[in-house]
Amino acid sequence: MRVTYKEVKADILAKIVRGDWGPGELVPNEMDLTETYNCARATVNRAMRELADEGIIERRRKAGTRVRETRILQAKFDIPVLRNEIEALNAEYRYSLVSSSVENAPDWLRARLQLPKAADVLHLICMHYADGNPYQYEDRWINLDALPQAREIDFSKLGPNDWLMSEIPYSEAEISFSAALADKEMTEFLECAVGDPIFIVERSTWHAEQAMTYVRLSHKPGHRMTTRY
The missing domain is CATH 1.10.10.10 (Winged helix-like DNA-binding domain superfamily/Winged helix DNA-binding domain)
Structure with missing residues (x-):
């Protein structure tokens, strides 16, 4: 063939x-x-x-x-570095890993990223804080077929977005924005009330037509996002 x-x-x-x-x-x-x-x-x-x-x-x-000694990102947009975003607000940034597990990709994720049935993914739950206050809840899935070395990374010390941006460029991304109502689990992380509106960003990235990662980012009521074109 x-x-x-x-x-x-x-x-x-x-x-x-x-x-x-x-x-x-x-x-x-x-x-x-x-x-x-x-x-x-x-x-x-x-x-x-x-x-x-x-x-x-x-x-x-x-x-x-x-x-290349330093890999060049050729994307037409920038994925924000959260530390920079928070420090630009004159706030102190802090990161915390909540959980990490290797799982067989669930059906919804396989459909979204077009992964094979037996695909393994690394599932990470992380929290980001500004001056000790909840800023962003990160629910991330990394395709281990594309990035097997992610199994060995200590994400308790390094945020997955920082690692991904230094590890491999992306050539395509899909981003969606939405609002949702906070459930009981989310209230514990974002310190809001059940039913409060929260701002959601979902992002999937690919490189060379291979899925890299999917992430769902949740922000507490009152969060404001500004973009520049």
């Missing part, structure tokens, strides 16, 4: 994400990759061009191709 450039690209990316080829390290040349994947050189060339366009690798004439 013929290997497609998307399969070549995905496999090269997986090697980089796993650390088989680290930052600054040379990537095999196109002729060697053509033999490895048993495909046409044009197939490898297209895969490499897209990885270069997305800021994953750096190609230099006569110097070869290397994994």
Whole structure:
């Protein structure tokens, strides 16, 4: 069966994400990759061009191709860094991991991210505070097929959003905003009353057509979001 450039690209990316080829390290040349994947050189060339366009690798004439030392985010929007957002309010930021577990992806998540039936995900519940007051409740799911190294990260010390932004770029995102009524569990985290309106942001991200993560962010009554275009 013929290997497609998307399969070549995905496999090269997986090697980089796993650390088989680290930052600054040379990537095999196109002729060697053509033999490895048993495909046409044009197939490898297209895969490499897209990885270069997305800021994953750096190609230099006569110097070869290397994994970029600092990966470039090529998205058309910025995913906010919550610490910066809170500190911009002249408040002290604090992060807390509530729970962490590896689970088989539930049906609703598989449908949303188009994951295979046996997909494992890392489920994280986190809290973010401003001056000791609840600011954001984070309910996050990370696709372990795409990011297996997430199993080894100590998220009690590092927030998942900070880790994801430093680990891998994203090429596509879907974001939705909505309002919901706080249930009893949410009142315990956001210090509000049952039935109070809370602001919800849901975000799914992909890279090279592979789902990375889904997160649902909940904010207490009175939260205000400002965007600039």
